[in-house]
Amino acid sequence: MDYSGVIAGKRTRFADLEDIIGRPNFYDDAKKAGEMLREHRSLDSLMKSWDAFQKTQEELAENRVMAKSQEDKELAEMAAAEIPVLEQRLVDLEKSIQESILPPDPLEGRDIILEIRAGTGGDEASLFAADLLRMYTRFSEGRGWKIEPLDSSPSEVGGFKEVIIKISGEDVYRVMKYESGVHRVQRVPATEAQGRIHTSAATVAVLPEAEEVDFELKPDEVRIEVCRSSGAGGQGVNTTDSAVQVLHIPTGTIVRCQDGRSQIKNKEKALSILRSRLLEKKQQEEAAKYSANRRNLIGSGGREEKIRTYNYPQNRVTDHRIELTLYNLDQFMEGRIDQILQGLLASDLKERLAEAGLG
Missing domain, CATH: 1.20.58 (Methane Monooxygenase Hydroxylase; Chain G, domain 1)
Incomplete structure (x- = not known):
């Protein structure tokens, strides 16, 4: 051309x-x-x-x-x-x-807040959430990105009901933004005596880290409460009033942060997560208006959208948005996820070029 x-x-x-x-x-x-x-x-x-x-x-x-x-x-x-x-x-x-x-995404150079939540599947879903955290951690380490734990809610079996981390580095949001959605796993749980395959799910949300200039959090719109930390984490967590809960009154958004022992640090982390969630909400509202006029090949990035299946018996991982199947799930779970991420980037680029009349 x-x-x-x-x-x-x-x-x-x-x-x-x-x-x-x-x-x-x-x-x-x-x-x-x-x-x-x-x-x-x-x-x-x-x-x-x-x-x-x-x-x-x-x-x-x-x-x-x-x-x-x-x-x-x-x-x-x-x-x-x-x-x-x-x-x-x-x-x-x-x-x-x-x-x-093509016009750049103004947010693509941002760091991200990565949230992983166990979905359907009970204990097995919480274990899968932990596996996804490990996968993303390995991938980030390979790229030289920095990982900072923000909050977590461990399950009784060693997994996570919810875990939130911050990933910092070059082009983090640009590379990771397609990971938002429902991740489904098919495997035989360790607790399954008869060897039956179960299907569980975890939800991933990738939020570009919001800056203070993105949202002005007015004092009368934010309610901050200090409370006692709860859950697994040792004696220090269970005996200090360091947990912080922040409520954004206009939207009803609640963020709770208890991982750190410092009340001030937990407050900073909670406010950072809140800004990022509000920024994501704004993005989704704008995307909803825009998507009425276009078909997005790689999906909306919504948390409710099933984007990928991890099938352990077949050592298979399938990304449903670009219909790409790989038979290297064992390596994929070790953080070698580049091939699918590159496929998603290429598909998005192709669609944007077509929209701009350059395809």
């Missing part, structure tokens, strides 16, 4: 940003300046990718001509050997260009 017309418009915008950034009062509005600097970096990357794309096209054309030469057989062989490398480089550069052309 010819991107030259689109690139010309982006180049004009890039020149305009160069002028604006050089003005003395550029940093007067810090938030707006940050947004413009991110856009400038993105366009700078796009220009470099486009220049490399054009250069590679020229090199590929030259190599194809040289490969047909009858005068210098050795040179022709060398040129022919480089053709597959140049073709792959063109594919990679075109993908980078496509990603840069």
